[in-house]
Amino acid sequence: MKYFRFARWDYLVLVLSVYPFMIIVAYLILGDDYFTPVTFFYATLLALPVSTASWVTHIMTANFLRDLLPSHTSTTKRILIQLPIYFILTQIGICFGTYLVFHLVHLAHEPMSWQSFKPLIYAGFILNVIATSSHEGMILFDKWKISLVETEQLKKINLQRQLDSLKSQVNPHFLFNSLNCLSALINTDPPKASEFLDEMSKVYRYLLRSNDTELTTLTSELQFAHSFFHMLKTRYGGGIALHVDVNQDYNDYLLPPLTLQLLIENAVKHNMILKDQPLIIKVFTSAGGVLTVTNNLQKKNSKILSNKVGLQNIATKYQLLHHVDIDIKNGPDDFSVTVPLIKNQVYESINS
Template sequence: MKRPGVDKKHFIFYFYPVRKIHTIKEKLSDKDSPEGKKLRSNFRTILEKVGIAAITTFIVYFSVVYNNLGRLIFPSWLEWMELGLEFIFLLILFWLHRQFSKLINSPRLSHLNHFLKIAIEMIIVIVSAIILHFLINILPLSFLFSWDEFNPVRLRTSFLVQIIVALFFYFFVERERSRRKLEAEKLNSARLQKENFQAQLESLKQQVNPHFLFNSLNVLGSLVYSDQDKAVDFIRKLSDLYRSYLDHGAEMLISLKKEMEVCGAYTYLLETRFGKAVNFSFNVPEDKLKLQIPPGCVQMLIENAVKHNGSTPSRPLRVEILVKDDKLLVRNDLNPRKESITSTKTGLQNIINRYHYLTDEEVKIEKSESEFVVKLPLLKVEDYENSDH
């Protein structure tokens, strides 16, 4: 029964923002989640900008008052309104400076001369400060006073002060922030490149080593006599595997489709070698194949599963690759080998490090008595390009 006086639309408009606020609070309270970290970082940035704008507003106001009157006075209601307008002016100015900095440092303008860039920046900052000051600080007051009541000298002084403030915050604050961010990105890029080289080296150690090649040739040798058609398929898969190392080894990200093709070739070789002692299953929806992943991650996890777990035809090692909530899960049974195998754990740590330099999303590892699961975030290209890393 509908309650009298309660409009369903109004109830929805009330419930939705309440629910959104509750969701944001949950994300903020979850210190370990990437969303929580990003929200806290954005919240700190906003508070920092608001604080700087508030302090600067009072400094500019009292400086102008003291310069004009020779003494400090407590603001009246009109001055409080001017303070509020100045505060809004600075907040918008800071946001514009961030956009100007992104534009100047974008690849589209990378060909410009350094001094030409500085000249363009000065012109943009000065013109934007003049226009913004007129729209935010001057125009609203024109509704309270006639233009004849404006003091020309004080008006020119206010424009000059705002231009100086804009130039100061752009060249000494925003550019310094951009410089630090660029240095951090270069450092992250260098670290990611190092991790990528380590991943390639680890892949070569695991796959292009004499043991792997020797075992593969042994399997191939037996197939040539027992099943020539299967031997041809084996050679083709082995060729596909090594070609993938050459084609994608130096890339930071590849599509999930390409990674699954490589894993398909690799698991075929393992199934041919171990027979019914291993069992691999893939459950990857078609619409997820365009998502991105660091190359070789899944193959490395499969290699680790086979390397560290024993298996027999009666008790095969099961490895499952599936997608859940935009994460690729690599799950395998736990049946540690009886013989001791030295593990450097560099492969798994390398995967974690590579994701750290590419995104805020983290690699999750879950281990129980019966299974071992690694959850790899699936990335979108636009998310990676817009990342702060």
């Protein structure tokens, strides 16, 4: 049947509320005679199916009302409808049980007075209030747990969308700058332009692959950075230098793809590159699992047009993935950006 369904808390209500109430009702009807062995056995045996049938009827009514008024905003309305219905059903069950005790199996020797019956009415009302409140409370608790799971899923979906958006910003940004470099080389040095194009194809393959992952190993990122720097070296020659000093213990640590490319590109974009005054970029790790990219400051005289994709992109990725900030220092002689390296185990625990 459609409404013949039970949750685990329904069985808890049966065991912790209905059956104890059954014992109280039996005692109120029979008095001390209830605890004599024969009376206790037959009265309990009689009350079990009556109380169970009453419980099933209550649950089916609750399921019907829950389907009729499913919204959490209808909780008060459901309770106000349930209480009188449950009260009537409970009294029917009590009256039926009393009839069986007095007229069918003759367990009681004296007729039951109205004064003796009134406590049963009060007890039934109290039981209905407790059972209904507990039942609705458990339903709200389950809905709350489901809403937490759904909220967490929505957060993950939203984070993924934001990450995908950040990745889509990097690709055209990198392609635009690379094509500008290639265009300049074609006019000034065609052989270097050809070499630049070869390196550009290698670098862009890595860039496209990076769209499929949120994090990459430091080893992979360094290999890509060397390829990217080779493109810069093709164009600028002795005007630029890269020094890498990385502790191999951090090779398998993770960071967002293209982090080094964006930091190196940021240094090139904002500084003069001269053969007699080279731009020196240093990449190194430090204790605590952090990676620093630093360059000497030799700012360009002209104003640089910037859409602020680079550093903002990295900072946002770290906030989304690891809830930490990157450290940017702009000193009198150098500029540095320090990013945390993420352990594989930490990343897996965050996304589990």
